[in-house]
Amino acid sequence: MPFRQRKIAVMGYRSVGKSSLSIQFVEGQFVDSYDPTIENTFTKSTRINSQDYELQLVDTAGQDEYSIFPSQYSIDVHGYVLVYSITSEKSFDVIKIIYDKLLDITGKVHVPLVLVGNKTDLHMERMISYDEGRKLAEGWNAIFLEASAKQNTSVSDIFHTLLMEIEKADTKMNEKSNCLIS
Numbered sequence: 001m002p003f004r005q006r007k008i009a010v011m012g013y014r015s016v017g018k019s020s021l022s023i024q025f026v027e028g029q030f031v032d033s034y035d036p037t038i039e040n041t042f043t044k045s046t047r048i049n050s051q052d053y054e055l056q057l058v059d060t061a062g063q064d065e066y067s068i069f070p071s072q073y074s075i076d077v078h079g080y081v082l083v084y085s086i087t088s089e090k091s092f093d094v095i096k097i098i099y100d101k102l103l104d105i106t107g108k109v110h111v112p113l114v115l116v117g118n119k120t121d122l123h124m125e126r127m128i129s130y131d132e133g134r135k136l137a138e139g140w141n142a143i144f145l146e147a148s149a150k151q152n153t154s155v156s157d158i159f160h161t162l163l164m165e166i167e168k169a170d171t172k173m174n175e176k177s178n179c180l181i182s
């Protein structure tokens with residue numbers, strides 16, 4: 001089977017671990033330093049259910065409630081990883097705003113996405129419970145995962161689950177267009 005190219009954007013408030021999750025997934029390492037990202041694109045090949053994928057991972061600049069959703073991330077992107085930190089209420093508030101803007105700009109009611117609560121290793125500093133994250137994702141009809149880029153917990157699950165969500169959405173689209181033709 002020929003490989004499929006898929007583009008994923010990782011978005012969220014500043015310092016929630018977007019780069020760390022991307023680097024952990026692509027390079028298998030955690031760098032404990034903080035260097036704010038402007039934009040970084042990684043490529044990684046991966047195989048799921050005997051299908052090969054070439055994944056383009058766009059690690060985006062941290063957003064806040066006042067940021068304008070960068071329009072380049074609404075085109076050509078197949079799915080989104082929306083990240084907050086379980087230690088930051090602000091990042092949880094901002095992720096809801098980013099989600100609203102994403103639906104607004106794409107004009108879609110359903111976008112393949114995974115909501116990620118990162119930094120679970122910092123359990124003493126937890127501000128957002130697992131249930132709060134789960135409920136938010138449930139309301140969006142999206143997948144929810146808690147992760148730790150530092151301990152490499154659930155990191156590959158994020159990207160693999162998202163790829164499967166993208167496939168599901170593609171299949172639905174194809175079914176719909178087949179209906180229109182026949």
Ligand SMILES: Nc1nc2c(ncn2[C@@H]2O[C@H](COP(=O)(O)OP(=O)(O)OP(=O)(O)O)[C@@H](O)[C@H]2O)c(=O)[nH]1
Nearest residue numbers: 014015016017018019020032037062119148149150
């Ligand atoms: N303890 C812990 N620290 C983390 C984890 N993920 C990221 N960090 C730390 O959090 C800080 C910010 O991480 P980044 O990956 O740069 O965050 P970012 O979201 O890409 O930041 P911006 O580029 O500013 O938007 C760094 O000091 C990381 O080492 C994690 O899972 N656990």
